[in-house]
Amino acid sequence: MADGVTSLRLASGRGAATAAARRRRRSGWARRPGSAPGRLLSAGSSWTMRLGLFIGLAVYFVFGILPALANVVVSLTNYSGLAGSTTSFSGLSNYRALLTTERPGFMSALFTTIFFVLGVTAAQNAFGLLLAHRLQGGRRVDSVLRVLVFLPIVLGVTVVGLIWILIFDPSQGPASSLLSAFGTSSAFFGASGIALPLVIGVQIWQNLGFTTLVFIGGLKSISPEIYEAASMDGVGRWTRLRRISLPLLAPAMTINVLLAVIGSFTTYNLIYILTDGQASTMTLGMLSFNSAFGNSADLGYGAAVSVALFAATLIVAMPLVRFLRMRERRIFS
Amino acid sequence: MQAELPGRQQASRYATLSKLAGGALIVLLFFVPVLYIIMVALEPSAHFLRDPMAPPTRPAPSNFSQVWAQGDLGPELVNTVIYSVCAAALTTAASLLIAFPIARRLVAASGALYASIVVGLFLPLSIIPLFIEARDLHLYDNRIGYILLHVEPGLPLGVVLLTGFIAAVPRELDEAAWSDGCGYLRYLLRVIAPLTWSGLLITFLYSMLGVWNDIIGPVVFLVNPALFPISRGLFSFFGSNESDWTLLAAGIVIASLPILALFIATQRYFIRSAMGGAIKM
Structure with a gap:
């Protein structure tokens, strides 16, 4: 969720990228290595610097890069992780199992994931945009409301999940009291068809604050003169939002759409709390986790699911990045 | 008018x-x-x-003391503080140690190293290999291991952030200090750290938040209940007292208060970094 924003900025957003490059040039980023200042360090200090860098990179490699690559290796085995069981290479059989009916679940999880990603991305950005428009002001109320919207990110998935489980508790929650006033009832997180939209809603509630703040940052970079000119010409609020804010927010939009897409493809911690993948909420991330640590101990299959998930994320994210950057270029040139 | x-x-x-x-x-x-x-x-x-919707006529603060004792919340909160503060401090220190030589191009292939760190923001889910690694390296089900396993997640963002902050510090400072014979670590600590203070704080806070709120980590890497952080403790309490909502709600409030207090004290860093940092990095 919060991770990745700044780098996305570097990867996309032409305007900001060139600004960063300018800053870098000014501060000497582009100077050749081994130029004077480096040599000013004493031999001992130079080694300390290398050692520090090495330790940091070692942590990154051992706990970041290595496990990511090892996913592929584990996915080619029948590793169960249980003591006493033997492990052997099983070739592509885990991948074959994804596509056949031998291990049902993968295809339906793929469709659930697609629904989840579409719902979260569309709604989170639409609401984020509206909220940003409302909360961009400099008054005290606005800043208090901004903090309020950011609150769920601080509370974290466990607390957020439990809050909404209580609110949607089928027998004692306020939502069921409300429904019973209309003479109906629902199992909410236990009901197929209802659980997934609810989970999408909570996911959005959890992360909306960040989306909103990124949009507010984008709105603040739009020159107020454009709005003044528009209001002088008698342009209405709605047209202003659609014709000025929306296009000029392109860089912020790129970040928010990408964060929502990548985030919702891979996330499963909130789903783990809310439904544990029951009631048709089994996404690919949840399936990968459950295959390894839930009802079965099939680490090989779980790893294959996460490799497939990564591939699906790339297939969607790569053209999306290209499209969003083209859109930025079209608007700003 | x-x-x-x-x-x-x-x-x-x-x-x-x-x-x-x-x-x-x-x-x-x-x-x-x-x-x-x-x-x-x-x-x-x-x-x-x-009547679940009506406000209490006579408040019952006993819920808080009861869940505190029954749910072992005290030791769990202590665990959470130890894990999140230690891991976030290590993440921040490691980020600075990586970011400075890269930002100043003091080593060969700095650009490539930076790119490889950015890749770290988009790595696939690797909780399964991490679990195997944790077991083989004896990091499974112990405090030190749990902390070490939580250093990496905040690292890429920290390096990217701090590289930007360090780039804003003039190189002339390096040259002046080093020709006076100032050592590397002393320089980082006495000159760079104060000048990139808000970048370090943001790195620390986001990493800390990530560890504090992690629920998958404690499920995969810990078995001994004495080692549980509050997130897993609260979730386990929910699992075994599912209909005891008054106690559970009290537990939620207790578990949220410390991180909420920290957030309120530091909210401008969170809000500003999300608002400005994302756009103007």
């Missing part, structure tokens, strides 16, 4: 109204659920079972 046109006046009244309605909706959506949890936490159990 110019007299406003009636149409214009009406439009501004409409704008004020819609602004108020929007604000009320935000409060309803984002504050009322939190208030509701606090209300339930104060209700006597029998009262909640009778």
